[in-house]
Amino acid sequence: MTSFKSQHVLIVGAGLAGSLLACSMARLGFRVTVAERRADPRRAGVLGGRSINLALSCRGITALRREGLDGQVLADAIAMRGRMLHDPSGTLTFQPYSANTADAINSVSRSKLNLAMLDAAAAFQNVRFRFDLRCVDVDSDAAAAEFRVEPTGETVTIEVDAIIGADGAFSAVRGAMQRTDRFDYSQTYLEHGFKELLIPPARECGVDPDEHDGFAMDPHALHIWPRGGSMMIALPNADRTFTCTIFWPFHGAHGFDAIDPDDAESVREFFTRRYPDAAAIMPTLEREYRINPVGSLVTVRCSPWQIGSRLVLVGDAAHAIVPFFGQGINAGFEDCRILVELIEQLGELPQAIERYAQVRTIDADAIADMALENFVEMRDTVGHEAFLYAKRIEQTLHAHMPDRVEPKYNLVSFSNIPYAQAKRRGEEFAALVGRVAEAVPLSESRALADDEWRARVIRHGERLLGLH
Ligand SMILES: Cc1cc2nc3c(=O)[nH]c(=O)nc-3n(C[C@H](O)[C@H](O)[C@H](O)COP(=O)(O)OP(=O)(O)OC[C@H]3O[C@@H](n4cnc5c(N)ncnc54)[C@H](O)[C@@H]3O)c2cc1C
Structure with missing residues (x-):
């Protein structure tokens, strides 16, 4: 050389x-x-x-592996295998990232x-x-x-x-x-900014420490509180805390300018109303909200x-x-x-x-x-029934034909194929999923046994791919 x-x-x-x-x-x-x-x-x-973290996935790990640094970095990482959605009443829905349970993104300390x-x-x-x-x-x-x-x-x-x-x-x-x-x-700046907050270890916020190995919530998920135009997310840290990030517009009813950071009562009231299950495990919320800065988001x-x-x-x-x-x-x-x-x-x-x-x-x-x-998917559509149904079809088809179809999320997060190809292939697959959802609509799916539903979805998927 x-x-x-x-x-x-x-x-x-x-x-x-x-x-x-x-x-x-x-x-x-x-x-x-x-x-x-x-x-x-x-x-x-x-x-x-x-503690500020970030999600490291296949592309980052591949680059680190080339330099022999992946083992050291991943030693402390926490695998997140899907999204945990928190609706406004505190009901939880887990959405795996992949039909392959080994696929995960990793929360690491920045x-x-x-x-x-x-x-x-x-x-x-x-x-x-x-x-x-x-x-x-x-x-x-x-x-x-x-x-x-x-x-x-x-x-x-x-x-x-x-x-x-x-x-x-x-x-x-x-x-x-x-x-x-x-x-x-x-x-180009987004109309939204971000602010980091904290969920402490279970013992500091009244949660049974045995329930999630010392964490206040399941650490093996990326937690999302989708609220339409706004959202909060939380990623786990090795010290048993979660770093939460709120992504809110700078202006408007659910915006940073609607809540005076120095008005502790309003801060608590707002979170209790919009993020009740999270507010219950954020004892230092008022302080964090007051002292942590609002960052902007740029492309x-x-x-x-x-x-x-x-x-x-x-x-x-x-x-x-x-x-x-x-x-x-x-x-x-x-x-x-x-x-x-x-x-x-x-x-x-x-x-x-x-x-x-x-x-x-x-x-x-x-x-x-x-x-x-x-961003639109995470803060809004992710909680919709139609979205969850499309995900179910997507993962069923991917599990059945992993070499033929792969969701965009997987191509981006669990592969090294160039992003432009991931985007194109992901969009093609999303269009196919849409057509399968028309052929086997959500309304009919409720009357079908799991096996029958799966067989129909696969049959329509294969037909649309020209396989029979
Ligand atoms: C809220 C948020 C969450 C994120 N989450 C994730 C995530 O989950 N996963 C992910 O992959 N990415 C995430 N990112 C993006 C990630 O943080 C950035 O892509 C990453 O930090 C970029 O690394 P970098 O080395 O290119 O730049 P930087 O990390 O910004 O490093 C640039 C360095 O250059 C130095 N520098 C700047 N100007 C000068 C100068 N004039 N002279 C000399 N030195 C200079 C800086 O001090 C700094 O050390 C997130 C970003 C934000 C804002």
């Missing part, structure tokens, strides 16, 4: 994508500098505090994941981290980046063979690329992802998406895997950068669209 030893690569951003990529590039032999605007989280304890990536990268002798360096400009022709040293304000320039922007949704590297000719860029698209063959973007810097498919960092880690595989295949970094930018944009657009669509 080509030796990359003489080549120096600068990665801007030591977040999740930047530090994983540092591991891969170092393994290939590149000299790697990682410049990060924050202080070193391993020393400053910046990442401590609240800060632990970041520390694991940083430690893994720092273990390479050919990686150098430089913290407190904020990128302020990039010269794509010279592959040079200018930084402000955060504590002193002085300016530092780093010149290398190639620059990789892994500096997140508000990327300074992308900002510099935007000033070049024929660079397309769009940024960023840009093209091309590279300028020439010495400047390229990965992760949120290239494609920030809304979090409703749980794919942001899964897509970011997949970027890193694909770029590294191309370097290995082509044996040259410049060619790999150009090829990566060509093949990947279409997939990022597809997951950005699917993430937006999934």
Whole structure:
């Protein structure tokens, strides 16, 4: 294989994508500098505090596995095998993610994941981290980046063979690329924002600790409280807590501006009315609601992802998406895997950068669209009878013909097929499910025994696929 030893690569951003990529590039032999605007989280304890998690699925795990990091990351992960829907009266409905019970998404601690990536990268002798360096400009022709040293304000320039922007949704590297000719860029905010809240361990909120192994609710599900235009979700943490996230519009009756965070009584009253079962196990709700900030949700698209063959973007810097498919960092880690595989295949970094930018944009657009669509599904349709019925048909057909049909959720979360293909195949299958639901309607299904219903669904599905 080509030796990359003489080549120096600068990665801007030591977040999740930047530090994983540092591991891969170092393994290939590149000299790697990682410049990060924050202080070193391993020393400053910046990442401590609240438990914030994210859902890691097949694409992220595949990328981690390539670097031998999957075992360590998954050791603490909690598998979530489906959605647990909480209706306004507190009634629960479990919806498995897949007909295959082994399929699950994994709740992992965001800060632990970041520390694991940083430690893994720092273990390479050919990686150098430089913290407190904020990128302020990039010269794509010279592959040079200018930084402000955060504590002193002085300016530092780093010149290398190639620059990789892994500096997140508000990327300074992308900002510099935007000033070049024929660079397309769009940024769209949702009308909704988010705020994180907490459900403590069972013993702290009056739930029998033996019921769910110390958790206040079943930890092996992603909990959703769909409320039409708004929703709350909760993912489990290894410390037996759940991190809840409310996704509400900024304005309106169920919006952030309708509830004064300093009015503890109104906060409690609102949650007791709209999320009664959750409110009952959130003893610190009023405090959390008051002190935790409201974040905004943005979709960023840009093209091309590279300028020439010495400047390229990965992760949120290239494609920030809304979090409703749980794919942001899964897509970011997949970027890193694909770029590294191309370097290995082509044996040259410049060619790999150009090829990566060509093949990947279409997939990022597809997951950005699917993430937006999934918000409507999660906050609204997921609780409808017709939706649950379609899911039942979908899983019946998938279990019967796993090689022929696969739901979009599975293709996105439990496979590595390109997102654009997952979207197309998922839509085709959804259309087929719709036609089976017309042939075997929900109203008739109630009168059918399970076996008979299943046989009819399979017969219609096979016929529509032209199998008989
Ligand atoms: C509410 C919410 C829930 C989410 N849930 C999930 C989920 O369940 N699953 C999932 O896969 N994804 C999820 N995501 C998305 C996920 O968090 C992001 O996709 C991921 O963090 C992006 O990683 P990144 O490394 O590209 O960028 P970041 O994590 O943003 O890292 C960028 C790094 O660059 C540094 N930086 C920024 N600017 C500069 C600069 N000028 N100079 C130097 N350094 C700089 C930053 O300090 C940071 O360290 C969620 C997002 C949100 C908002």
